[in-house]
Amino acid sequence: MALRVLKFGGTSVETPSHILAVARRILRYHEAGDQVVVVVSAMGQSTDELIRLAERVSRAPKRRELDMLLTAGERIAMALLAMALESLGCAAISFTGSQTGILTDDHHFDARIQTVRPARLEQELARGRVVIVAGFQGVSPVSKEITTLGRGGSDTTAVALAVRLGADACQIFTDVRGVFTADPRVVPDARLIEEIGYEPMIALSHLGGRVLFRRAAILARRFGQRLEVLGSREEAAGTFIPNRSGPTGVIAFREENGPMEGERILGVGVESPVTWVRVICAEGPATLPSTGKTPLLCYQRSRLPDGRVSIEWVAMPDATLERWLEPGSWPAGAELSIERSAALVSLVGEGVLAEGEILARAEAALAEAGVPLYGTYGASLAISLLLPQEQADVAARRLHREFIESP
Numbered sequence: 369m370a371l372r373v374l375k376f377g378g379t380s381v382e383t384p385s386h387i388l389a390v391a392r393r394i395l396r397y398h399e400a401g402d403q404v405v406v407v408v409s410a411m412g413q414s415t416d417e418l419i420r421l422a423e424r425v426s427r428a429p430k431r432r433e434l435d436m437l438l439t440a441g442e443r444i445a446m447a448l449l450a451m452a453l454e455s456l457g458c459a460a461i462s463f464t465g466s467q468t469g470i471l472t473d474d475h476h477f478d479a480r481i482q483t484v485r486p487a488r489l490e491q492e493l494a495r496g497r498v499v500i501v502a503g504f505q506g507v508s509p510v511s512k513e514i515t516t517l518g519r520g521g522s523d524t525t526a527v528a529l530a531v532r533l534g535a536d537a538c539q540i541f542t543d544v545r546g547v548f549t550a551d552p553r554v555v556p557d558a559r560l561i562e563e564i565g566y567e568p569m570i571a572l573s574h575l576g577g578r579v580l581f582r583r584a585a586i587l588a589r590r591f592g593q594r595l596e597v598l599g600s601r602e603e604a605a606g607t608f609i610p611n612r613s614g615p616t617g618v619i620a621f622r623e624e625n626g627p628m629e630g631e632r633i634l635g636v637g638v639e640s641p642v643t644w645v646r647v648i649c650a651e652g653p654a655t656l657p658s659t660g661k662t663p664l665l666c667y668q669r670s671r672l673p674d675g676r677v678s679i680e681w682v683a684m685p686d687a688t689l690e691r692w693l694e695p696g697s698w699p700a701g702a703e704l705s706i707e708r709s710a711a712l713v714s715l716v717g718e719g720v721l722a723e724g725e726i727l728a729r730a731e732a733a734l735a736e737a738g739v740p741l742y743g744t745y746g747a748s749l750a751i752s753l754l755l756p757q758e759q760a761d762v763a764a765r766r767l768h769r770e771f772i773e774s775p
Contacts, residue, residue: 369402370403370536371402372403372404373406373530374526375409375523375540376406377541377600378412379600387411387452389601390449391458405499405501408442408500409445409522410441414441414444415441418437418438434476435477438516439504439514439516442504446463446501450462461499461500462501463488463499463501464502465507468488468489470529471484471509473515478516501525505521520582523583524587526540527588531593538588538593540580540584540595540597541598542598542600546560546599546607547597549561550768551764562605563607570585570586571716575714576638580595588609632717633717633726634716636767637713638711638714639711640757640760643685647678648677648702649677665712682745710757711763713752713763714752715753716749717750729771733769734755734766737763739762742756
């Protein structure tokens with residue numbers, strides 16, 4: 369008997385027929401004797417629809433009220449899935465994040481999990497029930513307020529529960545059958561990555577991989593929780609993120625993966641749109657710009673030939689940048705430019721920064737495709753190229769062809 373934590377995203381439960389299909393899949397695990405915990409997202413585009421409703425009644429809704437509103441989406445999905453399982457003869461019960469014991473800090477709209485106290489969940493598992501948990505949400509034990517975990521929060525919920533329960537398997541079900549070398553909706557020749565380590569998975573998630581949320585991958589690495597990313601609508605092998613080599617998730621050598629040394633491009637990530645900010649001034653502040661809890665995708669600070677300092681960063685479009693853009697935030701004479709219709713296309717892999725040829729090949733390939741570049745950024749596991757938003761798909765297809773289809 370295994371303990372499984374399964375997570376189903378919004379597209380997997382977007383209609384009643386989808387919910388029944390998911391219920392039948394869960395039932396097979398339950399009938400095989402496994403204990404099953406299921407984390408669900410809101411149905412389809414429910415979260416976006418709720419945000420649009422909020423915007424129709426308020427120009428600036430408070431984050432507390434947004435959390436109260438948005439958690440309704442997951443509660444609807446969890447209750448319907450529990451009903452569907454019961455209709456199939458499977459005992460099930462649904463819990464909100466707070467009922468599950470997911471305790472967070474008190475930051476609305478982007479809370480961080482502090483601990484999980486799943487006593488009620490464990491009691492129901494012992495009674496033989498399938499437990500359905502609303503993803504994306506928790507409660508602050510200090511303020512007693514309902515909180516949400518931000519973008520991709522249901523993935524984080526699933527991994528946190530798997531870690532806390534000591535699950536034998538944590539399976540993330542999505543609308544594609546695993547992690548691909550690029551978004552198959554953009555790059556038709558994208559290939560399934562059968563096995564990937566924690567670090568490359570985190571980099572790919574951070575830079576537009578989309579299938580698995582970055583915070584969930586970081587949490588899995590920290591506690592050595594192995595993961596599987598699978599398609600919710602087909603019975604096929606997906607992507608495995610192992611823990612057999614410990615928290616680093618290093619992959620064992622296999623000759624079919626290529627030579628032992630040298631770069632290996634694993635995937636092409638696209639984040640679009642992004643906001644690109646550049647400031648040129650005599651001297652810049654020593655600290656990074658504050659974007660709340662929205663991650664900076666890239667940051668670069670350099671000295672220009674004329675002695676001035678160039679500071680630029682790329683952030684998600686919802687980053688809180690207003691404080692840094694106010695008059696007086698920079699020295700007199702500073703030159704400030706903002707581009708909100710940019711995209712970041714990244715090559716993620718092993719040894720990419722150490723191999724100078726990679727960047728040269730990437731720039732040449734994009735130039736051949738007529739894609740202009742705003743800038744380039746390097747990290748140990750990724751090279752990112754900043755370019756116009758409307759050129760993102762073209763750039764992704766061209767780089768995939770250059771480095772993955774014919775490396």
